[in-house]
Each structure stands twice: as C-alpha cells, then as structure tokens.
Amino acid sequence: PRYRLITTVHDLGFRLHPHFYPLIKRWYFGRRIRTFLHRANAIVAVSHSTAEAMARLFPRYAARTTVIYPGTDHLLGAVSDAGDEGADSAATPPSFPYILAVNTFEKRKNIPFIVRVFELLKQQYHLPHRLVLIGHPANGYAAIRRAVKNSLFRSHILMKNSVSISELRRYYRGADMFINASEYEGFGFTPFEAIRFGCPVFLYRNNTVEEILGDHPGILDHLDAPRWAAGIARAYLDNFPCRIPEDRLKPLTWQAAAGKTLHLMDHLFTTSESCFVS
Structure with missing residues (x-):
C-alpha cells in the first residue's frame, strides 16, 4: 500500500x-x-x-x-491528572519561598552547577529560599545526589523524581524564580513553561534559548557560579525588574x-x- x-x-x-x-x-x-x-x-x-x-x-x-x-502552552489551563480541574485550581504552592529547577536529571542539564549557585546565594547573599529540583533520574543522577548530599545547605534542597501535572503547575506558579543551566537542547521545554507561568528565569544561553529568546539580562553566556549568584541576588533585591514577557512565546x-x-x-x-x- x-x-x-x-x-x-x-x-x-x-x-x-x-x-x-x-x-x-x-x-x-x-x-x-x-x-x-x-x-x-x-x-x-x-x-x-x-x-x-x-x-x-x-x-x-x-x-x-x-x-x-x-x-509551550500545554500546562496552561490543563486539568489535573484525575480530570478534576477544580482540585487543581485549589492546590496551593509550598509555604516556603523557593527557587525552582525542572530538568531530567542528566549530565547536560548541569544541575550540580545549580546547586553551587544556590549555595552561594545562601552563603553570600542570605536569600531565604529553598531549592526545589524536579526531574526523572537519568545518567547524571548520581552526581546530583552527591552534590546535594555534600552541600552545607542540603536540608534546604528538595528533590522530587515524580510529580503530577497539577503539582508541576503548582510549583511553577509558586516559584520566586526558575534556574536552568542546560548546555544543549533539541527544544528544551521547561524554561518556556516557567516563562508561561510568569516566573522570573535565569538561563544559560544554550542553542535553543538563544534561538527562541535572544538577548535578555536573565540569559547568561557563561557558567561562572559567583557571577550567576551575584546577578540573581541583585535581581531578587530589585524585585526582578527585567522579566521575560510571556508574549515572546505566544506564537508557540x-x-x-x-x-x-x-x-x-x-x-x-x-x-x-x-x-x-x-
């Protein structure tokens, strides 16, 4: 045929x-x-x-x-896993302030680097936040667990391997900021999901971030942890004056x-x- x-x-x-x-x-x-x-x-x-x-x-x-x-709009207006939209809308974010990172736990996502940036934010800038890491275990999982275990702030780091759609939306809605340091992507959904929820983002300028978002103060072309921490702390204290607008992604x-x-x-x-x- x-x-x-x-x-x-x-x-x-x-x-x-x-x-x-x-x-x-x-x-x-x-x-x-x-x-x-x-x-x-x-x-x-x-x-x-x-x-x-x-x-x-x-x-x-x-x-x-x-x-x-x-x-990039698949989480907007989606019903909960049980099909109960009311249950999803009633969900509340965690009560503590937190920085969010959502990635598969693999090498190219650079999550130990995110842990290091978080440590500097706590040590040098005394941010009150916790770090929430969400992702499925992959080939970088052991290194991530070591980084968290060895961190002086391990009690402030929450790792979640599996969340429902409702929970993921809740974490995006409640995050004070989102960090992504992935070095390479085919497309890379999670930074765009965060932007769709109005979350301030700090992103490494990988191939698709550059292609889709271009230049922005929250897009960094280096992996220097102290400089990331300084920029994030400054933006936090200024109440994130330069957020990437959701409109950038509306055609997608x-x-x-x-x-x-x-x-x-x-x-x-x-x-x-x-x-x-x-």
Whole structure:
C-alpha cells in the first residue's frame, strides 16, 4: 500500500556532545539514525538548531527537513491528572519561598552547577529560599545526589523524581524564580513553561534559548557560579525588574504546531513528491 512516513528529530546531541550521553544511547542512535532518515519522506526538526545540525551532519536529507516548533502552552489551563480541574485550581504552592529547577536529571542539564549557585546565594547573599529540583533520574543522577548530599545547605534542597501535572503547575506558579543551566537542547521545554507561568528565569544561553529568546539580562553566556549568584541576588533585591514577557512565546502553541503538521501531511498525501521543503 502507498504510504508516507514523517520522522521527527528532536536533537542530535549524541553526535554533537557525546560526552553528555551514556554509551548505549550513543551506540543505538549512532547506528539507527541514518535508517530513520533514509526511510522518511519528510523530516520534522523541532528547532532551527536541530535542522542546522541535520544539514551539517546529514546533508543528503536537508531538503526533506522542515522546522515545526512544539507548543509551550500545554500546562496552561490543563486539568489535573484525575480530570478534576477544580482540585487543581485549589492546590496551593509550598509555604516556603523557593527557587525552582525542572530538568531530567542528566549530565547536560548541569544541575550540580545549580546547586553551587544556590549555595552561594545562601552563603553570600542570605536569600531565604529553598531549592526545589524536579526531574526523572537519568545518567547524571548520581552526581546530583552527591552534590546535594555534600552541600552545607542540603536540608534546604528538595528533590522530587515524580510529580503530577497539577503539582508541576503548582510549583511553577509558586516559584520566586526558575534556574536552568542546560548546555544543549533539541527544544528544551521547561524554561518556556516557567516563562508561561510568569516566573522570573535565569538561563544559560544554550542553542535553543538563544534561538527562541535572544538577548535578555536573565540569559547568561557563561557558567561562572559567583557571577550567576551575584546577578540573581541583585535581581531578587530589585524585585526582578527585567522579566521575560510571556508574549515572546505566544506564537508557540500546540494548535500552531498541529496546523503545520497537518499542512505537511496534506502535502505528502496529495503530491507525488517524497519530501517537503520549508
């Protein structure tokens, strides 16, 4: 039967930054990626950064690739896990002030660095906050646990491996600020989720942060923990005068992503061409 296959490529980190990935992942995707691409009639990249890496590493498939950004509005107005929107809206954030970091617990997310920044905020600037780390364990989990265990402020650090949608929304709503120091992303949802909830953010300028958000005082192009701490403390004392406005992300909706995907599917099924050029 006649069919068309669309393959989505989230990122090529296993090729661009292999030191961040476990051997099994590098081996599997390294062996399979060309097969995935060869079989595809069209390829969706979730960012221009990923599309550019595709063109550089696999130029043969560049003409089949188009960029479709994912949405960033999936947590806004979502009902709770039990389907009870009232229960979700009644949830209250933790009673203590906290700094939030939401990431998979893996190497490239640089979470021990976040712990170090938090320690400096406590030691040098005496911020009253706790640090809340939320994420699923991955290949950097042991190093994160060591960093927390060895911290003088370990009693002020809360690690959560699993939260419901309702809880995640609650943590975003109640956070005084959000920190992300990930060095590489295919798209990178969590900083954009935080911005959608109006949370002040401090982000490392990785490839997709630069692509989507551009320049901003809260976007830092270095990983110097004392400088991060100084900038965060200054912004906190000034009541965060320069927040990234939610409007920057309003075009990135799941409705827009669905519309572009349907257009791509329509193109493939109504023409004899086996590729789609953006």
